[in-house]
Amino acid sequence: MTSTAGAPPTHNTPADLALGFLTGGVIGASLTAFIGGCVVGRAPLVLTGLVLPAVYGLVFFLATLPRRVREAAVAPRTALAVIESREAVGGETSDVPVRFDLSVVPEDAPAFRVEIRQDVNVVELADYRPRAVVVVEYPPDRPWKTRIVKRPTPEWEERAAVAQVDSVPGPAMKSETPEGCSSGLLNLFGLLLGAAAVLLLFRADLFGSQGGDSGAPEPSVSSSSSTTTVTSSTVTVTSATGTVALGPGKSMLDEGELRAAVESLTQVAGRRQVLSVVVRDRLLTVVFSLTGGKRAGFDPRSLPYDRVPGLVEEAGTTVGAESPRSWQLTADGVTGSLTLMVVVTDGGSTGTLRADGRGKVLRKSGS
Template sequence: MTTSSAGAAGGAGVADRTGGPGAAALLRGFLSGGLVGAALACFVVGPVTDRMNLLGAGAGLIAANILLLAIPKAVRRRSAPARPGPRRALARIESRRALSSESGDIPVEFVLTVAPDDASAYRAKFTQSINLVDIPDYKPAGIVVVEYRPDQLWKVQIVTEPDAAWARRAREEVVDSAPASTLATMPTEGCGFCLLMLVGLLLGAAAVVFAFRGDLFDDDGTSGSPNVTSTTTSTTSSTVRITGDVMLMPGQMRGAAEQLIALMGTDKATELSIDEDFMSVAAPKPADPGLVDSFRFRDGKVEATGPHGTRRPDEPLIDLRALPYDRMLFLVVEAKAALGLTPETWHMSFHRAPDTGELEIIVTVGDSYGGASLRADAEGNVVERSPRR
């Protein structure tokens, strides 16, 4: 087995991971801001003072700003050497984080260690859409094939269907983690550029206003300006009920559980159930574990719904932080797709197996004609399917 070393060099040999603005870029930012500010002021001052020629001056300033920014870029592009094409490499998944989505393809934020064959390894952070059913294939510490650009190391994409040779390398080779300090980032103009551009914008606008202050302001207050009546528009706020498979959004189940834990003061529960748009929990009172209260997450909020009952001291509890939330999402997806019906509702409950006492996850789906279910263990592995007959 071949090992692709990633960390020893600490990123030596990989250049231009980050960049900052030079003096010329800062000056261009200041001048660009000044031109834009003066142009905007011309567009306002012209109609107010009846000097319509200022509109043409403003358009000229905008054109000058475009040339100011475009010409240096064109010169750099012409003098720059030919850009190398994309290359392939192995990469190690350091972390992944699914983002919100309403479709089958979910944007996932990856942090990878990219190990080029002819350069030192480095880290890259990017977002790529992955189909919901394929997400388990991209686990942390897994090896994948990626495409990257040697001149723009931050541009990385996972090759979801590599050819046979690369697929074999991904199975057989190992990539060590690169230090976090080797993270490749897109060059930015930085805060200094933005600050100088803002200063230039304000000074450019102020210069135009100052030049025409005599026409804009009338010291004796007798100008023919119309009176302005101030009105206030009030809006009425209302609570909007969120419907649909809200709990199937990536991270929603775990996030709802954490909010409930914060409200309950404990991460242990006697009962737990999850439906399309809410989560219900019964939990022992921290001050008196023999008493049980009910809680609910719905519409992004958690609330206590009242007393639930009592519990025996030896009654086993559900550890809310130990549940396989990522797998639970896929259990619902599988139940909706593979149990022989077109589901209109789904429900997830948690029980103890009568023979072993181990925690089980039951997912039930239903339509107007009945229901079907599947049973999984505490790790989220399906152990029984009960389709509609």
């Protein structure tokens, strides 16, 4: 059977290069967003890293669906081919991947030469020796997807047994087109561009530009607690408690200090309900209510700040000292209604005072 070689079609088009560039960009952007979001603890970045490849995959599927439907509708063409060479390229199982160089000679189309890779059982490998005639199938518009038919129909099997197929001159098309330098560079450039886009769009979240512009020190956060130093105060928050420690020379009895301490705590911990608040001269400690729990709690900002210095002074009168050596105020909301308990000590004497949530004295005693 004589053959006339046709020009081998190319299947590495500019559209393939553009697709590789776009895929690289999506990979770079999604990885940068996901890793960066995990490092800085930003949920929007993490979601971007997860959603972006899913959206890209969905868009790609929908965009290529018409083409794949058209390709599936094209009936494959059957032809005879002669094996020019074969080479096993690896494999440790019963099916060995083999690279075939075939000269395909269709009856009503130009002949062509193609190089394919197909798995062949070790037992059947002897049937595919060089110069053997085989039956192949291929899509007419994509001849590089040629496949050897292992179980042809009796008619084609008989034709292959008696046919003489000439070799087709010229270069062979390859079913696995090696990516050139330009394709690799475009993929790399797309990946870098996608990563750079994420870094640019989310630079405030990733690099903390807002905190840097204000000049305020940023909190150091760990998995169990966070600590923020603001001027001479230190705010520490865990899942169960929060504390504010004043610097030297300051007291919670100073005007506005207790209110400022509570506000700084709520800025770090959020507006969470608390079960109790303990105030000492330079230390504020709160116990948070369990998230989603049904236990009673109160807003620490509802404390009667302006009444605290007066309550401490009045409790000190029970031990004969207007300015006691040490004092502690406990605000308790576990029972449902907010109550205040002030305990003062001075010179071995202890005085107590109990007040309601508005700072009205209910009773006091000293010993």
